Amino acid sequence: MGIITTDNLVFEYIRRDENGDRIGEKRAVDGVSLNVEKGQFIAVLGHNGSGKSTMAKHLNALLTPTGGTVLVCGMDTRDEDHLWDIRKSAGMVFQNPDNQIIATVVEDDVAFGPENLGVPAEEIEKRVTESLRAVGMLDRKNDSPNHLSGGQKQRIAVAGIMAMKPECIIMDEPTAMLDPIGRKEVLETVHRLNKEEGITVIHITHYMSEVTDADAVIVMDHGKVAMQGTPREIFSRLPELQELGLDAPQATILASELRGRGIPLPEGILSISEFLDAYRALPAAYQAEDPYKSIPEHIEESVTALAEDEAPLLELEHVCFTYSPQTAYEKKAVQDVSLQIRQGEFVCLIGHTGSGKSTLIQMLNGLEKPTSGRVLFRGEDIHERKYDRRALRSKVGLVFQYPEHQLFESTVLRDVCFGPKNQGLSEEEQRARAEGALKLVGIAEENWNDSPLELSGGQKRRVAIAGVLAMHPEVLILDEPTAGLDPQGRDEILSEISRIHREAGITVVLVSHSMEDVAKYANWVHVMDSGKLLYAGKPAVVFSHIERLKKVGLGVPQVTEIMRGLYPQEKRPAMDFITVEDAVSALCPKR
C-alpha cells in the first residue's frame, strides 16, 4: 500500500443562501482514488476550480472527506487522534509566499513547526540548520522574510516543512505567484529533496512545463480524475489537454503541429532536448534546409514599431527614480531611461523582478514623479505645475498587478462606474461607459449586478480591467495581467487585450514574464535590467539576442531555442523565429 491513498474521495460544500438556509451542495471532489508510493514525485494538473486544491487539503487533514477515505501512512484522516501525526507526516506548502510565513526572522519561521511539535531546543536548532541547508537558504537565516524574493520565501516554507521531518510534501500551486526564476528555484529544490532525501512530493500546478520530470501526472476536471499516467502518456494526448483548459510546452505543440503536416515525429515530446533529438533522427527528406539562410543579414533597424515621423504619445526623457533617497534604504529603481511610445503600438516591457518595470510604468501616468528627467504626454511635461495630472490618469490607464484586489463596490457595475464618476461624468454617461467597458472585456450582462467577490478569479480580473477601460484611456498599461491565472484564463485575458488594442485602437503597454506571450502579441519590446533600459526592438529582433537575454535572467520562447538548437548560427541572425507558426512554416518544406 502506498504512503498516501484515497479511496473514492468525495467532498461536498454546502451552499447556503443569505439567510443561512441550505440551498444545495456542490461536489468539489467527486470520487477520486489515488495511490501514491513512497518516494514518488506526483504532479496534479487542472484548471482553476477543478478541485485539485480541495483534494490536496484532504491529504493532510485540513479537510475531512464527506465520503470515501483518505489514508496517510496508514492513518485515517478522520481519526482525530492521529491528526497531528498526519499533518507532521504530510506537510503542506501554499500558494501565497507572504501569507504562510509566521515569524519575522527566517530561522524562527523554520522553527515554528518543530516548536509546535514540542521538539527539544537543541534538536530544533539542528533541524533548522539542516532544513535551511537543504533548500540552500542557510546564509539568509537571520534575515527578515520581507527582504526575500518570492522564490526564496517559498523555499523557506519548504524548509519549514522539512524541519518537521515529513514523509511527504504537498505543494498547492507553490509557483503560481512567482516569476520564472522563482519557479525554477522552487522546483529544483523540491526535485532535489525528492531524489536525495527520498521525500514524496505531490505538486499541484497549472504550469505544464513543471510536470515533465514527474513520475506520474494526474489531471483533474470537475472534481474527477480526467487523465492519469506518465508525463509522456499525458502529453501525447494534446487535444484532450487543451479541451481541459490546459496548455502544453511549445516543444510538444510544435511537434504535434509538424506531425499534423506529415512529418513523422514521435508522440509525447516533452522538452526542447527531446524535440531536438527526435528531429535530428528524422530521415533527411523530412528535414528542412537551414531557414536562417533566408533571413537577410541586415534588416533595417527602426527605432519604433510604427512610422518614425509620427509624434510620440508618451515619452520618457532621461528619467531616474530613487526610493528613499539619502537614507540607508536608498534604492535606485530606474536609471536614465529614455523611451517613446507611439499611438497604436502594442509595447511589451520585459525584465526580471526588481528590474524597475513597475516603477517605470507608474511614472508613465504620473503616480510616481521621477527624481530627475521628464515625462511627456503628447509633448507636454506632465510635472509642469499647471498640468492636470488627475485628468492624465484617465488618459493613461494603469492596471496594477492583481487588480481584482482593488474592487470595493457592492456590484460589478458600480465598481466599474468608480472611474467615470471620478471624472465627473453624469450618471447616465457613467453607466453607459461602464456597460461598454464590461462588454469589451466579455463580462455577461447577468453578472453586472453581482457582487464582484462572487465572480471567479479570471472574471474579477476582467472587471478590474473594465474599471480602467471605462475611463476611455488612450493608453492602457497592464502590469502582469495574467499573474496567478490558469492557462485558459491567461489566454482569454490576453486575447481580450489584443482585441481591445485592435478594435478600440488603444495603445497597450504590457509588462510580462512570459516570453511566449510577448512574442505572440507585442510589436515592440523594451528590455530592462537593474533599472536601466538594456535595448529595444521588434520582438523577432529582440529575441535573436539569446545570450544577452540569458545574461540578465530572461529567456526566449521555447521555439526560438529549438530553432537555434537545430540550426546553430555562428553569428547572431538579424531576426529570429519566435512563434510556433514561425517555426512550423520554417520547418515544413514547401512542396
Added chain:
Amino acid sequence: MLRDITIGQYYPAPSLIHRLDPRVKIVGTLVYIVSLFLFDSFWGLAVAVAFFTGVLLLSKVPFHYILKGLKPVLILIIMTVMFNFFLTPGEVLVKFWIFRITKEGLYRGGFFGSRLVLLILGSSMMTFTTTPVQMTDGLERLMKPLSWIGVPVHDVAMMMSIALRFIPILLEETDKIMKAQQARGADFESGNIFRRLKAMIPIFIPLLLSAFRRAFDLALAMEARCYRGGKGRTKMHPLKYQVRDYLAYVYLALYLTAVIILRRWI
C-alpha cells in the same frame, strides 16, 4: 520602500544592555520608573539621572537618538510645565494680566517636567536596545503566571508577533491600493474632512478584505504546521538567564534599596 520600515526604534549595537535578557530590561525599566516616583526632590532625580546615564553609556546608543524620542510628547511636557508654573499658589514672583508665576510653581514645573522627561527617556532606552520580538518573548515569559488564572498570555504574545510581521506588508498594500484607486481618478487630497473620509472607503474596503484573506491563509498554514496553541510547545531559543542577567538583577535590587534609603534623607 515600506517593507524596510522597522517597527519601534531598535538601534542595533554590540552592547551589554542589548545582550541582556529582555525580562531583565522590562523589570529594570519598571524599577527605574518606580524610583522616579519615589523621589520628590531634585536631588532624588539626580540619583535617577546617574542610573540612567550609566545605562546609556553601557548601551552605546547615541544620546541624540534617544532625545528624538521626546519629540512626539513635547507638547505634553510643555503643558505639564506650564500648568505647574501658572497654577501653583504661593509666593508671587512675576505677575502679568491674569497670570502669575510663583516660586513654588517654578519649582514644581521644573520638577514634574524633569520627571516626565526622565520617564520617557528611560522607557525609550528599552525600545532602543530590545527588538519587538524579544520584547514580546520577554513579556510572554514574565506574564506566564497570569495564565494560571486564565489569562491567554501565549495567544496574546502570538498575536503580537504576527502583527509585527504583517504591519509592513499591510502598509505596503495600503500604498498599492491607494495608487490603484488614484489611477482610477480617486482624489484623496481635496474637499472637507467628510469628503476625505468618504474618499477612504475605496482604500479601506479592499484593505479589510485583503487582511481577512491573509488571516485566513495564515490560519490554514499555521494549522498545517501543527499549531495548536501554547500547550506542549517548545522554543528554539528559549529565554535563559546568563550570569550577567543575575548580576543585573543584583544591581537593580541594590539601586532600589539605595533609592528607598536615600529617600529619607533627600
